[in-house]
Amino acid sequence: MEVRARAPGKIILAGEHAVVHGSTAVAASIDLYTYASLHFPSPSDNDNTLKLQLKDLDLEFSWTVQRIKDAFCDRGGCNASSPTSCSPETIKIIAALVEEQYIPEAKIGLAAGVTAFLWLYTSIQGYKPAKVIVTSELPLGSGLGSSAAFCVSLSAAFIALSDSVNLDFNHQGWLMFGESKLELVNKWAFEGEKLIHGKPSGIDNTVSTFGNMIKFRSGALTRMKSNMQLKMLITNTKVGRNTKALVASVSERTFRHPDAMTAVFTAVDSISNKLATIIESPASDECAITEKEVLVEELMEMNQGLLQCMGVSHASIETVIRTTLKYKLATKLTGAGGGGCVLTLLPTILSGKIVDNVIAELESCGFQCLIAGIGGNGLEICFGCSA
Numbered sequence: 001m002e003v004r005a006r007a008p009g010k011i012i013l014a015g016e017h018a019v020v021h022g023s024t025a026v027a028a029s030i031d032l033y034t035y036a037s038l039h040f041p042s043p044s045d046n047d048n049t050l051k052l053q054l055k056d057l058d059l060e061f062s063w064t065v066q067r068i069k070d071a072f073c074d075r076g077g078c079n080a081s082s083p084t085s086c087s088p089e090t091i092k093i094i095a096a097l098v099e100e101q102y103i104p105e106a107k108i109g110l111a112a113g114v115t116a117f118l119w120l121y122t123s124i125q126g127y128k129p130a131k132v133i134v135t136s137e138l139p140l141g142s143g144l145g146s147s148a149a150f151c152v153s154l155s156a157a158f159i160a161l162s163d164s165v166n167l168d169f170n171h172q173g174w175l176m177f178g179e180s181k182l183e184l185v186n187k188w189a190f191e192g193e194k195l196i197h198g199k200p201s202g203i204d205n206t207v208s209t210f211g212n213m214i215k216f217r218s219g220a221l222t223r224m225k226s227n228m229q230l231k232m233l234i235t236n237t238k239v240g241r242n243t244k245a246l247v248a249s250v251s252e253r254t255f256r257h258p259d260a261m262t263a264v265f266t267a268v269d270s271i272s273n274k275l276a277t278i279i280e281s282p283a284s285d286e287c288a289i290t291e292k293e294v295l296v297e298e299l300m301e302m303n304q305g306l307l308q309c310m311g312v313s314h315a316s317i318e319t320v321i322r323t324t325l326k327y328k329l330a331t332k333l334t335g336a337g338g339g340g341c342v343l344t345l346l347p348t349i350l351s352g353k354i355v356d357n358v359i360a361e362l363e364s365c366g367f368q369c370l371i372a373g374i375g376g377n378g379l380e381i382c383f384g385c386s387a
């Protein structure tokens, strides 16, 4: 029995970081996915291990089921239908299981992902032997929500083959979960994100699960009906960073300057709400589209200024901003910042030649550019698609 799940990455159009502190944010899924497949060996395979293969990173981790049971002192039955947080004691147990595995020093950030994997698997599936294979089209640790897509795809694969679900295993091709299953996956994925991010807002796992474009505030999602075809250039500065550390640094700044930071978060909230209104409002003709794009650009610039106030910009991000400004284009960071990816709005009237020139100039600085499809489906699963 095998299932494959795929979960998209995301861009945050407005409101990152502030959303952790209760402000509104706007995010959209992108058509780059993380895939997780779950395969149970048959009894004749005589395989008593739990394996996690990170295929594109050329890494495999493996534990005997007995080793996991011993570590957890056989804590008893799992419960797929009731998402729970990993306690500090269990984090220590899992940390010991992760430490036993070889993770190259340069990729030590993966330890958080492997921790989330072990928590999600043992909580949803218990101590069954299995092989889990993960591949991803998303750059890791770059602001495109790879951590959330990882947690969503794993949770979905584990839930799809749990005893509590009734699915059509003969369905051909990609299949969407119903609303209640999506909510269950989203809750589990949030628990995984907590192990990777420390204090996530939940926006990344929510947009990865439900797809499309969403407005998100204090854990609640509003699905948006976009009336605007946004074309965004995504520039990866390739400067590595870690969301957990950046989220913590904003919290520390908020602790030191509560009044100023509250004002910053309030301003971001207004920007996100205004952006959502513009995106959702109908445009009657070409001119109105251009006017809307100018407003979006202005809001992106304002949001970027406030992200600078939060201390999460970076010299590489400023280079992208300066470069695109030469072409009169607006740019803001997306995700946690500190490097990672940056968004530039490509207005509809912009010629292909200019787009090529901007990309060439950015790539000559060592950055990587891509244009992704925005607002597609969220999580999907497939029974016949092997990894």
Ligand SMILES: Nc1ncnc2c1ncn2[C@@H]1O[C@H](COP(=O)(O)OP(=O)(O)O)[C@@H](O)[C@H]1O
Pocket: 034, 054, 109, 110, 111, 112, 113, 114, 134, 135, 136, 139, 140, 141, 142, 143, 144, 145, 146, 147, 148, 150, 196, 197, 241, 242, 243, 244, 335, 336
């Ligand atoms: N495909 C994957 N395999 C293993 N771990 C992953 C994978 N994708 C994400 N992760 C985990 O998520 C971390 C990156 O998350 P984060 O710092 O939030 O950046 P982002 O979510 O923007 O990519 C990685 O260091 C790793 O622990």
Ligand SMILES: C[C@@](O)(CCOP(=O)(O)O)CC(=O)O
Pocket: 015, 016, 017, 018, 019, 020, 142, 143, 144, 145, 146, 147, 197, 199, 200, 201, 202, 203, 204, 243, 247, 334, 335, 336, 337
């Ligand atoms: C900074 C933040 O708003 C988004 C982080 O996104 P990413 O992990 O950098 O893709 C944190 C959060 O909302 O949980």
Ligand SMILES: [Mg+2]
Pocket: 145, 146, 147, 148, 197, 204, 243
């Ligand atoms: Mg993340």
